[in-house]
Amino acid sequence: MLREVVDMSSAVVIGGSMAGLLTAQALTEFFDRVTVIERDLYPAGAEQRAGVPQARHLHVLLARGHQIIESLLPGLDAELDGAGAPRVELGYDTTIYGRGGWVPRFHSGLYSRSVSRVLLDYTTRCRLLANPRVTFMEGWQVSGLTASADQSRVTGVRAQMRGGSREERTLEADFVVDASGRTSHAPEWLTAIGYDAPEETVVNAFLGYATRWYKKQPEFKAFWKDLLIASQPPHNPRGGALWEVEGGRWVVTLAGANRDYPPTDEAGFMEFTRSLPHPAIYEAIQEAEPLGDIYGYQRTENRLRHYDRLTRWPSGFAVLGDAVCAFNPVYGQGITTGAMQVEALQAALRAGDPASLRQRIARVIQTTWLMATGEDYRYPATEGPRPGFSTKLMHRYIDRVQVLLCQDTALAQTFTEVSSLVTPPAALFKPAYVWKALTFRE
């Protein structure tokens, strides 16, 4: 039985990557037919494709994202397990070298999967392909919105086939969601039907990635599956991560902020790895077999489009995922924040109040945005609206927390929950923690 919440029966989702796929799944509760329009032709398996170039790099699935995806698609976790993606308990199967040295091993009770981005997409996509309510239009690019005569309502999209005949089509829909990612053209599409484009805030820490995949040597022994060497801003903008994913592989991603971009040549990559605050990744990959080239990526600025501030908005249209807010990827928040926005979409439709969605999405993004940009403002080269004095105070406080958590498992637990987006950051400001941080002598 369809829920009779809104008087609609067909929806279109623009973009069939993680945010778009999860959106399509959520919309099947409310619409008879959901069409996902994706510019790319999908590969046959868990492989790279042009529309998601970032998939070559490490994708951390935060515990909150893992939970939401499983609730939207029950059993997906078991499928990832079947495909060989290791299950990790944060703090126990993962290890972090931070400002205070190694964080001692502890049981957090928080779990996720250590999975390549292409496998996560493929497994999710297969579930949607099997859903009779969902249709895919692959190899079609949306070029604009259509609107009612009085422009009060979005009535569908215009799409063009890529390559071949370049056929054009107009698809009618009761509800259209743009999930076309960082390069979304929603601002232009809105102005073309008589609305304002949103204001945009950009905070750029000039961070770059370099990634290489390796075959893990069977004789390599360590308690951890995933290893993170955190940067120590502002003095050391370099960090790196080694994640064990399906297929007995390691994905090693190096990150350098403040324009200290990691090189993509062999010697430079190894030298950068050796120069991290701790050489553990360098030591681990000495004997590992590289599985291909080194890939770079530098389009990492935080970019927030303030759709919630527009006073006029057409009904039947929503924007979510990276299309609204793309984050500096180094904090691993993109997929999870997208999934949280899908939850907000579900909640708005269940409440019969789609008009509240832009505000709900803005609330979801706000916390993640403050966490990501707050950290990025530690680097002197970071460009964006100048932060207030409170950001500097926050840096001092979090510096102390990061040292203290190596001696205090309760604090390590709270920090892990907050950075996994399971618990709001306010939890780090409990009076007991504040007292410890203030009285602590480094």
Ligand SMILES: Cc1cc2nc3c(=O)[nH]c(=O)nc-3n(C[C@H](O)[C@H](O)[C@H](O)COP(=O)(O)OP(=O)(O)OC[C@H]3O[C@@H](n4cnc5c(N)ncnc54)[C@H](O)[C@@H]3O)c2cc1C
């Ligand atoms: C280097 C890097 C590393 C990252 N690491 C992490 C991480 O560790 N953890 C994490 O959670 N997140 C990470 N992210 C963020 C994550 O990749 C995104 O948040 C995630 O992909 C969700 O984005 P999305 O679905 O909104 O958009 P995207 O993944 O960008 O997908 C947009 C889709 O829309 C399609 N499309 C675009 N325009 C059109 C059109 N006009 N018509 C039809 N289709 C169209 C594209 O082909 C694509 O399939 C990282 C990002 C980068 C850049």
